Amino acid sequence: MNATDREYAQELDRNDPLAHYKSQFVVSDPDMCYLDGNSLGRLPKATITAINEFMTREWGPEVVTGWGHWVDEAQPTGDLLAAAALGAGPGQTLVCDTTSVNFYQLCLAAIHARPGRKTIITDAANFPTDRYILEGIAKQFKLNLLIINNEDSAIATHERITPEVLAPYLNDDVALVTLEVIQYRSGARSDMKAITDQVRAIGGLVVWDASHAVGAINLNLDANGVDLCVGCTYKYGNSGPGSPAWLYVSTRIQQELQVPIQGWFAQGAQFEMGPVFEKADGIRGFQIASPSLMGIRCVQTAFSMIKEAGIDLVEVKAGLGTQMMIELYDAWLKPLGVELNTSRNPKERGGHISLVHPDASQICVALRQIANVIPDYRTPNSIRLAISPLATSYVEVWDGFARMRDLIESGAYKTVKEGGSRVT
Ligand SMILES: Cc1ncc(COP(=O)(O)O)c(C=O)c1O
Known part of the structure; x- marks a missing residue:
């Protein structure tokens, strides 16, 4: 099956031994393609419980005596x-x-x-x-x-x-x-x-x-x-x-x-x-x-x-996810003038890839504002896109890439202005 077929990503999700982890994170907007887990990971639901319990069962009642075990x-x-x-x-x-x-x-x-x-x-x-x-x-x-x-x-x-x-x-x-x-x-x-x-x-x-x-x-x-x-x-x-x-x-x-x-x-x-x-x-x-x-x-x-x-399964998913990104890049983005600045050898990369375009900054703002896709921009001209193996599904990555293709192909990204934040 070709990577450009959405069924390809769905099949990867069905066979993914880590797929069930995504539901253990807070995903408040299911339509959002969160491809920036290489910058800030999603919130694990277990963390909400752990912090709540730390405050109510430890810091609150134990006060300074807690230091004995902290x-x-x-x-x-x-x-x-x-x-x-x-x-x-x-x-x-x-x-x-x-x-x-x-x-x-x-x-x-x-x-x-x-x-x-x-x-x-x-x-x-x-x-x-x-x-x-x-x-x-x-x-x-x-x-x-x-x-x-x-x-x-x-x-x-x-x-x-x-x-x-x-x-x-x-x-x-x-x-x-x-x-x-x-x-x-x-x-x-x-x-x-x-x-x-x-x-x-x-x-x-x-x-x-x-x-x-x-x-x-x-x-x-x-x-x-x-x-x-x-x-x-x-x-x-x-x-x-x-x-x-x-x-x-x-x-x-x-x-x-x-x-x-x-x-x-x-x-x-x-x-x-x-x-x-x-x-x-x-x-x-x-x-x-x-x-x-x-x-x-x-x-x-x-x-x-x-x-x-298991970190070895995590690494396998990072490799497969970035491989799918590169295949989608070849089919959809390369013809639109985007360059790939990451190795095609999975041993020479991790969980993110870098795409280069003269309008990278504006494309990143547009992805967030128009397409509900979260990448990040790194100066001078890079769009970074990641699969965070526990928290991201293959379909989420696929959808993000399809939306990016549409934005660049149509030129719709040119309608957005500055991102309005000091953080890119
Ligand atoms: C490679 C690398 N080193 C260091 C840092 C800085 O980390 P901190 O702000 O926790 O010192 C970052 C932050 O993103 C980073 O990516």
């Missing part, structure tokens, strides 16, 4: 997230703070673990917060920040950093390489193991940002020999706007590393309130401060669903 929740929640989505054993992951803070912490810890080395490397297509934080670190510690120009298609295809792209920049002055597992704009996915091994061979460390990968693919952090990784929980993790992020530090290097913000939660004998900082053993030595309990409960419900569903 105090260490960042660790078991990290273990849950690691088992559900990271392919990582216990004692290496914390759910805490924001991706930006965790990124800063682990990058500086890595740099300081390689004294004398003065070079740090990232790529031009990396997410802005990572680039800005590195710029600040380089300035403060007088380091040389090398930025690979992977937005130039002569240097990289679809912004994808491969060992071949990285090789010319590596030498024994490099302390840190930091990359996204999946590029936020193009959706390109790097080979974590090959790059981690390559950088280890020259004595450097890699900090991976897995924000666009976690909950869409199996990261296999332990098997891939990853040392350091961070990510968020609000995209495919479905844990809510501003939900706490996570950090992963392999047991191999926990002893060796010291994060710059020495908060009291990392203090070995925390409640002795002693005069001098002495780092706790294990992953708690990387925690700054009080856990955000309500955020953590949101992470627990959402990642329990991913654990139950």
Whole structure:
């Protein structure tokens, strides 16, 4: 059957072992095609219950005594997230703070673990917060920040950093390489193991940002020999706007590393309130401060669903869903002048694809305002479209693409003006 036949998507839904999960999320408008789960995931119904129960059964009645059992929740929640989505054993992951803070912490810890080395490397297509934080670190510690120009298609295809792209920049002055597992704009996915091994061979460390990968693919952090990784929980993790992020530090290097913000939660004998900082053993030595309990409960419900569903099945659905998008793109959108900026190889992408058009911004506004399809726009000319494996059906994706084809073909998108929001 051809992908352009709606029955094709219906058949995929009928055979989808994860199909029943969509009804476990709040879908208030069944006509809406929500293709932006790579930016903010839908709300799991279980989260509403969990937060309500936390307030009525714990915070309300227990007040401060609750801290007795809340105090260490960042660790078991990290273990849950690691088992559900990271392919990582216990004692290496914390759910805490924001991706930006965790990124800063682990990058500086890595740099300081390689004294004398003065070079740090990232790529031009990396997410802005990572680039800005590195710029600040380089300035403060007088380091040389090398930025690979992977937005130039002569240097990289679809912004994808491969060992071949990285090789010319590596030498024994490099302390840190930091990359996204999946590029936020193009959706390109790097080979974590090959790059981690390559950088280890020259004595450097890699900090991976897995924000666009976690909950869409199996990261296999332990098997891939990853040392350091961070990510968020609000995209495919479905844990809510501003939900706490996570950090992963392999047991191999926990002893060796010291994060710059020495908060009291990392203090070995925390409640002795002693005069001098002495780092706790294990992953708690990387925690700054009080856990955000309500955020953590949101992470627990959402990642329990991913654990139950199985991350390998999640990855298969991301691959099939993006494959269907690419087939629909070939049939409907390519003839209309739209370009594909994502690999056709499912091993080189995750749950989203990127389409390029000179009027991408206006098309995205029109999709929301006219067609009840939610994509997002990324400057300068990209439309990002995702399948969030637990919360999106194949038919929802198919309908979204059909509506987009109609909007572009008819030129109806040209009637809309600005989106009216600072957020795209
Ligand atoms: C790859 C990546 N890194 C970092 C961030 C920033 O996350 P936060 O605002 O939680 O620090 C984002 C946000 O979307 C992101 O996509």
